Amino acid sequence: AVNSEDEWPSKYSKFFVELDDGLEFSFTDKRRFARVRLFDDPETVPPISELGPDALFEPMSVDNFVDSLSRKKIGIKALLLDQSFISGIGNWIADEVLYQSKIHPLQIASSLTRESCEALHQSIQEVTLTLHCFE
Incomplete structure (x- = not known):
């Protein structure tokens, strides 16, 4: 949820998605340590596969x-x-x-x-x- 006075998307946004129905979401990381990776089958790729x-x-x-x-x-x-x-x-x-x-x-x-x-x-x-x- 975003307040009307908040910047959207945040300047710290790493990943922003707008869906066909107009819904928007963003992955925000103020500390800037995170990474976003997309895989076809994440359960077969480390680190998920190693859990x-x-x-x-x-x-x-x-x-x-x-x-x-x-x-x-x-x-x-x-x-x-x-x-x-x-x-x-x-x-x-x-x-x-x-x-x-x-x-x-x-x-x-x-x-x-x-x-x-x-x-x-x-x-x-x-x-x-x-x-x-x-x-």
Whole structure:
């Protein structure tokens, strides 16, 4: 939404589209870090092709999750933030699921007990679902 006194499109607009029905939209990036790329099939091209399963829409089974964690020799928070492991978990979601699971962020993933892994799996589902409900 744009106020009537706002410049349109913004001087920071990277990408502007006007549809046949007159609707217009613009991708704006004041910090000028973003890039816009168009692909025929973006799911086959990095970085999209390198994303792990979506935490909300493609949750791992508990057994797959436990197995994956058992092979990772990295701090659990760093692993949760790795978008190639699970996509869609950012800093505050990682903090929240670890807090709810009573797991220290620096604990090595492979050292977690099955019960801790199951609690973490459950917390990821609950937090992402709750977040989705508020969108």
